[in-house]
Amino acid sequence: MIVIRSxxxxxxxxxxxxxxxxxxxxxxxxxxxxxxxxxxxxxLFIDLRDREGITQIVFxxxxxxxxxxxAQELSREYVVSIKGKVSERSDETKNQKFITDQIKTxxxxxxxxxxxxxxxxxxxxxISRLDEEGEKLLPGEEMRLKYRYLDLRRKKxxxxxxxxxxxxxVIRDFLDREGFLEVETPMLIRTTPEGARDYLVxxxxxxxxxxxxxxxxxxxxxxxxVAGFEKYFQIARCMRDEDLRSDRQPEFTQLDLEMSFITRxxxxxxxxxxxxxxxKTVLNQELPIPFPRLTYAESIQKYGTDKPDLRxxxxxxxxxxxxxxxxxxxxxxxxxxxxxxxxxxxxDGAKEFxxxxxxxxxxxxxxxxxxxxxxxxxxxxxxxxxxxxxxxVGDGEKEKLVEKLNPETGDVxxxxxxxxxxxxxxxxxxxxxxxxxxxxxxxxxRKFHFSWIxxxxxxxxxxxxxxxxxxxxxxxxxLPEDIALLDLKPLECRANAYDLVLNGYExxxxxxxxxxxxxxxxxxxxxxxxxxxxxxxFGFLLDAFQYGAPPHGGIAPGIDRLVMILAxxxxxxxxxxxxxxxxxxxxxxxxxxxVPENQLEELALKVNLPSR
RNA sequence: GGGACGGUGGUGUAGCCUGGUUUAACACAUCUGCCUGUCACGCAGAAGAUCACGGGUUCAAAUCCCGUCCGUCCCGCCA
Numbered sequence: 202m203i204v205i206r207s208x209x210x211x212x213x214x215x216x217x218x219x220x221x222x223x224x225x226x227x228x229x230x231x232x233x234x235x236x237x238x239x240x241x242x243x244x245l246f247i248d249l250r251d252r253e254g255i256t257q258i259v260f261x262x263x264x265x266x267x268x269x270x271x272a273q274e275l276s277r278e279y280v281v282s283i284k285g286k287v288s289e290r291s292d293e294t295k296n297q298k299f300i301t302d303q304i305k306t307x308x309x310x311x312x313x314x315x316x317x318x319x320x321x322x323x324x325x326x327x328i329s330r331l332d333e334e335g336e337k338l339l340p341g342e343e344m345r346l347k348y349r350y351l352d353l354r355r356k357k358x359x360x361x362x363x364x365x366x367x368x369x370x371v372i373r374d375f376l377d378r379e380g381f382l383e384v385e386t387p388m389l390i391r392t393t394p395e396g397a398r399d400y401l402v403x404x405x406x407x408x409x410x411x412x413x414x415x416x417x418x419x420x421x422x423x424x425x426x427v428a429g430f431e432k433y434f435q436i437a438r439c440m441r442d443e444d445l446r447s448d449r450q451p452e453f454t455q456l457d458l459e460m461s462f463i464t465r466x467x468x469x470x471x472x473x474x475x476x477x478x479x480x481k482t483v484l485n486q487e488l489p490i491p492f493p494r495l496t497y498a499e500s501i502q503k504y505g506t507d508k509p510d511l512r513x514x515x516x517x518x519x520x521x522x523x524x525x526x527x528x529x530x531x532x533x534x535x536x537x538x539x540x541x542x543x544x545x546x547x548x549d550g551a552k553e554f555x556x557x558x559x560x561x562x563x564x565x566x567x568x569x570x571x572x573x574x575x576x577x578x579x580x581x582x583x584x585x586x587x588x589x590x591x592x593x594v595g596d597g598e599k600e601k602l603v604e605k606l607n608p609e610t611g612d613v614x615x616x617x618x619x620x621x622x623x624x625x626x627x628x629x630x631x632x633x634x635x636x637x638x639x640x641x642x643x644x645x646x647r648k649f650h651f652s653w654i655x656x657x658x659x660x661x662x663x664x665x666x667x668x669x670x671x672x673x674x675x676x677x678x679x680l681p682e683d684i685a686l687l688d689l690k691p692l693e694c695r696a697n698a699y700d701l702v703l704n705g706y707e708x709x710x711x712x713x714x715x716x717x718x719x720x721x722x723x724x725x726x727x728x729x730x731x732x733x734x735x736x737x738x739f740g741f742l743l744d745a746f747q748y749g750a751p752p753h754g755g756i757a758p759g760i761d762r763l764v765m766i767l768a769x770x771x772x773x774x775x776x777x778x779x780x781x782x783x784x785x786x787x788x789x790x791x792x793x794x795x796v797p798e799n800q801l802e803e804l805a806l807k808v809n810l811p812s813r
Numbered sequence: 814g815g816g817a818c819g820g821u822g823g824u825g826u827a828g829c830c831u832g833g834u835u836u837a838a839c840a841c842a843u844c845u846g847c848c849u850g851u852c853a854c855g856c857a858g859a860a861g862a863u864c865a866c867g868g869g870u871u872c873a874a875a876u877c878c879c880g881u882c883c884g885u886c887c888c889g890c891c892a
Contacts, residue, residue: 243849329842396892
């Protein structure tokens, strides 16, 4: 017989995380999931779980034989309503695991007097262990995503999303107090020529035409500045149809923020204070401000990337001076052709690279990655090293190396020679690999190193299209002192743009915008948009600029990455309730999916798949 | 689009290099029985896998080779 219930007639009086000795003797009702059962024959223990915690329920055959018999039915993940008396556990049977500052349920148990099964659960659960101890037994991500509602029952996932909620709430509280106004901007907008691929939405009313989903609310927030809102923010969803990574999803959330009548210093200060407040409120951690600043050029030179992980040193050093008079043909040629010799000195590297064969293996691996110019010096004394290029290094160079590095036995120096950008990029990646291999980044210890990267170049050269591309976006203003370079050497012109970097992740990007029409027109021209094209695409912005646009600028921190780092997770999927897999599918819903012919007809669309 | 790694009962892994002594092993989950103080309960037992798919090599393929599909990570891409 199927019993249809609209729900139990009784309501829970407490959560599974709040009872303690203070409630001793009370009759309570708990409702939740059967987390685990321990059947000892005459006595049956049920761990009842809800989002707040776990409380032990006891069925005793001597006290309530009928109830004890009926309770045999209870199995994992059954949803039940339990009525019973809060009872103190004897000292030996108290569970210390559930006696903490926040939780006291290990002190007590519920002697069940009545229960109701609100819903049973199939015995073949695709995720067999939902407890914390079972984390190593978790199924692969495919399973977890397909049965996401089960995966989300796990404490870790709930905590991650709770942390996310708190962070977003604290951000809203802070910005509200600072006088920011949250404004919603449209999701159905117009496709833009620049940037990432757009997600398109066909229009039924205007057949053959399409909306695009926003890649960011960029233009709207600038227009809100023109409208005089002065301080705007939004927790905004953004969509970009590009390939995924562990820190990139096709739809993601940004704290979008913009201010008028300010300089970048005002942006820095408000963001620094915001993150200081977030860390204090959410993790009770002190965050010193101001954050360190690096120019883009410095960051590339010292760390080989524009998002350096500052939790450890291992800076890249320039070794050109050591080899300026070398007889080694390879290095002569490199230095003679505007090349560079850079390197990283790893103290006590021999504790990881215990033999030359391990170092040779590393060289092999990097050769496969396309970095042939990597070599090493393994120091076997304060003045002696073993190296594949050992016989090419003369006494003069050796002296300079010793003077520069002051090495000790066991140190390893890694050198990469060649074209500047490529070799620095390689060393930047090597730096991360070395730090991981010698454990310079302690995982348990939550360290958060924020830094600003400033003075980005205005443009990069796009070799395929033979034109300048904006490094940030086309509404970014140049540094005032570099405006003159726009005409002369645009590639040397620096932008008034900045990134915020946290532990090696870019977590925010922003700029002071252009607010004057002639300059905006000039930038469009430089990136290869004719005035006519610019008007077609961005006429509304150029129009707006002629009606009194205030100077303005902003920034957009990525919420998913921020929460991921604060949660100590290694993928943003761990902090998104319903994420997509790497091929951008929702495995739970089975999206994307074909649509019925009549739906396409209404939109005047025809699917034309290439045959293969 | 490219590269690396992986796909073995419901779930996670071992076995694969070096083909046959494996009736495909282990843990978790499931089912049955026993058990009154467990808390990742314990004990005894049972059921459950054409080893992702297709082809090839071989007397013999989970194991070697080729192709396809799927997953994760990375490169490209992400103003």
